[in-house]
Amino acid sequence: MENVTCTFCGAVCDDLYFDGDEFRTKDFCPLGEAKFSRKKRIEYPTIDGKKVSYEEAVERAAEILHNSKRPLLFGWSSTVNEAIRLGVILAEKVRGIYDQCASVCHAPSVLAMIEEGIASGSLGQIKNRTDLAIFWGCNPVEAHPRHPTRYSVMARGLLTKGRADRKVVVVDVRKTVSALMASHFIQVKPGTDYLVFSAMRALMEGYEDAVPEEVGGVRKEKLIEFVEMIKSAKYITILFGLGIAHTRGHDRNVENVIKLVQLINRYTRCILQPMRGHFNVVGAGEVAAWECGFEWAVDFSRGYPRFAPSEFTGVEALLRKDCDAALIVASDPAAHFPRAAVEQLKRIPVIQIDPFPNMTTLLSKVVIPCAISGIEAEGTAYRMDGVPIRVKKVVESEYWSDEEILEKMLEKVLKLRED
Numbered sequence: 398m399e400n401v402t403c404t405f406c407g408a409v410c411d412d413l414y415f416d417g418d419e420f421r422t423k424d425f426c427p428l429g430e431a432k433f434s435r436k437k438r439i440e441y442p443t444i445d446g447k448k449v450s451y452e453e454a455v456e457r458a459a460e461i462l463h464n465s466k467r468p469l470l471f472g473w474s475s476t477v478n479e480a481i482r483l484g485v486i487l488a489e490k491v492r493g494i495y496d497q498c499a500s501v502c503h504a505p506s507v508l509a510m511i512e513e514g515i516a517s518g519s520l521g522q523i524k525n526r527t528d529l530a531i532f533w534g535c536n537p538v539e540a541h542p543r544h545p546t547r548y549s550v551m552a553r554g555l556l557t558k559g560r561a562d563r564k565v566v567v568v569d570v571r572k573t574v575s576a577l578m579a580s581h582f583i584q585v586k587p588g589t590d591y592l593v594f595s596a597m598r599a600l601m602e603g604y605e606d607a608v609p610e611e612v613g614g615v616r617k618e619k620l621i622e623f624v625e626m627i628k629s630a631k632y633i634t635i636l637f638g639l640g641i642a643h644t645r646g647h648d649r650n651v652e653n654v655i656k657l658v659q660l661i662n663r664y665t666r667c668i669l670q671p672m673r674g675h676f677n678v679v680g681a682g683e684v685a686a687w688e689c690g691f692e693w694a695v696d697f698s699r700g701y702p703r704f705a706p707s708e709f710t711g712v713e714a715l716l717r718k719d720c721d722a723a724l725i726v727a728s729d730p731a732a733h734f735p736r737a738a739v740e741q742l743k744r745i746p747v748i749q750i751d752p753f754p755n756m757t758t759l760l761s762k763v764v765i766p767c768a769i770s771g772i773e774a775e776g777t778a779y780r781m782d783g784v785p786i787r788v789k790k791v792v793e794s795e796y797w798s799d800e801e802i803l804e805k806m807l808e809k810v811l812k813l814r815e816d
């Protein structure tokens with residue numbers, strides 16, 4: 398099938414070839430190719446390791462959620478919007494906590510955007526207009542391998558015709574492979590991004606005397622050169638990753654780069670783009686925001702949504718032993734959460750919905766295999782720039798989709814509430 402959409406990373410490439418019978422792929426990057434290869438699956442639903450029917454597994458899961466005082470519903474970034482919507486409704490009905498992978502990823506960026514707003518654009522605008530691409534604290538060559546070729550570096554756009562028309566700057570604490578595609582590499586000391594943004598803002602406004610001879614390991618002349626390069630570009634895109642959002646300063650770093658972008662826009666045009674990881678991590682936030690007003694760390698225990706990132710993220714709730722059950726969808730917290738949080742997951746009944754076995758499967762009481770979104774089940778996902786993309790079903794499968802499983806689980810929960 399032509400124009401297949403890859404459901405691995407936030408670039409959500411939609412120009413790929415995939416032969417569903419032979420599992421042959423064309424144009425995928427190695428990460429996407431691995432997702433679209435034949436892999437070990439969870440074969441059937443289980444309760445306490447024993448094979449059961451889908452109906453029995455869903456029924457048991459609904460009972461666990463209904464009997465729980467405050468279940469955690471976590472994951473969502475690798476499934477489609479239709480399933481996420483049902484997850485948020487389910488969280489409200491069982492008075493649980495809705496949290497998603499962003500809480501251990503770009504949550505500081507979202508917090509900063511809530512406070513400051515963001516000058517953003519689409520990946521199409523980046524491809525067509527950007528003549529200066531700045532990658533700050535991210536490594537697209539390894540994390541989003543087709544992003545540089547499709548949009549930000551080599552892409553042939555309407556006004557920017559390709560690599561020769563673009564300057565590329567990589568700013569990072571070490572020389573990553575992405576630095577090899579850059580025309581300029583700027584190495585900053587770990588944890589000093591905030592200082593470097595502040596110095597650049599001062600230089601932008603002409604306060605040269607306020608800037609010391611070296612900031613964050615970067616010489617002042619180099620920063621002056623960088624600021625001049627920015628001022629003389631026509632359309633700048635700053636693409637940033639967890640190197641900013643998850644180092645010292647967190648959301649304040651992102652707030653500072655947003656302020657830098659606002660300042661740049663007094664001279665020329667500049668946009669900011671977070672490099673989001675999982676293919677629908679944006680959807681896991683957007684859909685929750687349509688439904689209840691908040692993107693993650695939402696507690697429904699009082700019957701209405703409350704947002705508190707220092708209290709209601711999956712990690713925080715588990716560390717405080719606030720949750721007495723968990724539903725994990727399209728995620729593997731046992732592999733990524735801190736050890737104490739995983740210990741708590743081991744103590745409570747966990748329901749897992751996932752196509753593939755992972756560390757969380759090992760500690761789950763109820764395991765429900767599902768169709769792979771974007772391969773065996775269709776739906777909608779938000780790309781990293783917030784553009785909704787339809788993901789296709791390209792392979793027939795007997796597995797239930799996330800949407801079907803959650804729909805049935807919600808029905809059962811509502812029925813239990815009536816009884």
Ligand code: SF4
Binds near residue numbers: 541544
């Ligand atoms: S860049 Fe991302 S979306 Fe595109 S093929 Fe690779 S993994 Fe898939």
